[in-house]
Every structure is written in structure tokens, then in C-alpha cells.
Amino acid sequence: MSQARIIDGKAFAQNLRDRLALQVADLRSTGAKGGQDLVPGLAVVLVGENPASQVYVRSKGQATVAAGMRSFEHKLPDTTDQATLVALVEKLNRDPAVNGILVQLPLPAQIDPAVVIATIDPAKDVDGFHVENAGRLALGLPGMVPCTPLGCMMLLRDVLGDDLRGKRALVLGRSTIVGRPMASLLLAADCTVTIAHSRTQDLPEECRRADILVAAVGRPEMVRGDWIKPGATVIDVGINRVPHADPAAAAEGRTRLVGDVHFAEAMTVAGAITPVPGGVGPMTIACLLLNTLTATCRQNGVPLPGSVPEADTAAP
């Protein structure tokens, strides 16, 4: 029985981070303005004590520093009100040392994420969630592209090559963070794109038509092997924590991470597949660094370094 190629997102992300670090070092010396080094600065804001968010924010800070950028971490209590958070974002918008702003999601219930995201200066919106950047992507204009879909596109291009024209792509999930921007990027690459969701009829059959299947639905192992077209490229965006497979370990409260795709089944059908962990997840942070470098260059009228991939835009 044939086995799919495992797409090593961890290695790809590390390679991208290494290349970005070289470009940042170059920018520091050659991009100097007014006698001062040009150092990209990323501000990450965490509200509350969600354990997963704490891990992600710590990793983002470490990755930022490792790339030679400045990291500004702002940790606010769980009880923070919306006005306080909005005021912090406005302050970061005005700070010239801050080129990128990211507010870690999810936010506590008393805060409307749409209001906070709308406050971020679109030029510093390294998450690409601001309505201006979302609109730009949907309209095929350059802007900031959300990190996870951007990372998925890089992995896809690495496996399939740059020419994705005419491929049938199915995006399972219509979130504003992954599903919708992913569909826009695939459309910009001239794929024939379907967005499937909870109301889609005969989901397995829709999936089986896809040359590229992107699962971003947040349901552990929902996509089974017989939903996959033989040879298809499968990008699994899901990160779901489930009880450990060994009942004794599960009884001790131990868990494991699984994606939205049943990996063992998919391995025997797909042509290539991202694992969970070690697939798409690490690309999210690497692309955050890429977006921060891109934002810094654009804000300072400096050309993007040649050896760093231009962040995918929907253009032309």
C-alpha cells in the first residue's frame, strides 16, 4: 500500500525563520534611517491566562528575538475591559518602534474582537485580520495576509510547484482567520475553489473531488481516508487536544494532539499530507515574522529582501 509524503512544516518553518534572520540582519545595517538601525519591532498583546495562548505568545516572543527583531509583550489581566485594550492598541499604533501589532485570540468574553482588530493600524496588522486587509485579499489587492493561510500556501507551493492553475481545491471551514482567506489565496492562484461548511451536502463526495484539501474545521479526525481523492495534497490546519489513545494514560488525564484529518487513514490515500503537530502550526509563527519584516519594509519604503518570499497576495 502506498504511503503519502509527509510535509515537514516544522523544518520548512525553521528554514524560513533562518532566512528571515539573515534578512533582518541585512536590514539593520543597510536600511538604517537617520543614523539609526532599522530593527523590525513586533508587539504581541495577551489578555487573560488561556494556557494555549500563553504558550503561543511565549513562542512568538522567542521567535521574534531569535530572528533579530524587537519583541514587545503586553500581558493584561483576564478582567481587562475593552476600552483599556483599545487604548493600548492605539498607543502601539503611534509607537514608531512597533512595526507589527498582534492581539492574541481568543479574547475574554467582555471584549469584542472585531472592535479591537478594527483599532489596529492596517499597516501594522501583521495578523491580516483588519477589515481593510481582509477586503484587500478578497479583492485581489496586496495587503497583509493572515499567517496560517499564508503558511499553507507556502507548503502547497513547495509540494506542487508554483503553478496551481486549474487544480480543484476544497477548503473545509469558513472562518475569517483561516477558511475564507485560504479560499481567496487559492482563487488568486487560479484554483477552482469550493468552500465547504456545516451545511454542505454530501461533504465526503465534495472532498473526494479535490486535488487540494484544506481542513480547517476544528473537529478532531473528521476527514476520513475514504473522503480523500487518491494522490491529493492534504493540508490539515486542525489542532485538537483529545484524550490519549492509551486508556490508562487517558485515565491519568494525558492528552494528544490530532488534526481535523484522520492521519493514519489519510496516509494510505493522499499523495502528501501535513502532520499534526509539526505541519501547519509552526508555519503560523514563521509567517508572523515574515509579515513583520514585510510591514517594516513597507512602512519605511525599503524594498522587500529578494531571497525572502513576497507574502502571497491575491494579485494579479
Ligand SMILES: Nc1nc2c(c(=O)[nH]1)N[C@@H](CN(C=O)c1ccc(C(=O)N[C@@H](CCC(=O)O)C(=O)O)cc1)CN2
Ligand atoms: N492573533 C492570533 N491569534 C491566534 C492565531 C493567530 O494566527 N493570530 N492562531 C492560533 C494560535 N496560534 C498562534 O497564535 C498557533 C497555533 C499553533 C501553533 C503551533 O506551532 N502548533 C504546534 C503544536 C503546539 C502544541 O503542542 O500545542 C504544531 O502544530 O506543531 C502555533 C501558533 C489561535 N490564535
